[in-house]
Amino acid sequence: MKKLLFALLLAGLFGCTQEAQNQLGRSIQNWTGTNGVLEVYSGDTLVRRFVKIDKLSTAYGTSDSQARGYRFGYGVADENLDGLAGPNEKKVYFEVSEFSTYVFYEQP
Template sequence: MKKLLIVPLALSALFLGCTQEQQNKLGRTIQNYTGVNGVVDIYSGGKLVMRFLKVDKLTTAHGTDDNKPRPYRFAYGYIDKNFNYKVDPDEKKKVYFEVTNYETYIFYENPLP
């Protein structure tokens, strides 16, 4: 019983000893491993115009030669044509998409199971 209690306490102490950036990196690593049921909403003129479902992560693009970050992010997901938070039969194809730093978009976990 004591061993079961010691392991979580040791992990908690290790995690709390990390800087905020190290904690964020660790959290992202865990999410990359386990996956995220993410949603990306894209807005134009204050109106929802596109929604992507089952997005694991948004990746910042980097240049091939200079490895500098580019002003857009990319991911793969399913287009939610009717905005119902479900992948319907006519939405079964996973697509590549990009969002620029100049667009209004939100990335969040799907509120429906």
């Protein structure tokens, strides 16, 4: 019975489109969390870094449900840009515009 259930699950997963698989992966990651880092650049210069981010979320309108031009999240503001959450660095809310140059990645 377990083998049959597992086989059906795999068949369903491989039968999904790439986008559906990506959405499933993001849903699992949203549930489990990520130790993410967001770096914001001005040209080729790093100007802001946020660490210990669970996820970035796309903002949606309340009345029209349309995606807004920014992403938001919560993370520790890495004031000294050393890549670590220091004892004096606080968890903050942040927003980044779709026009910003930023990189989001999982902390290695």
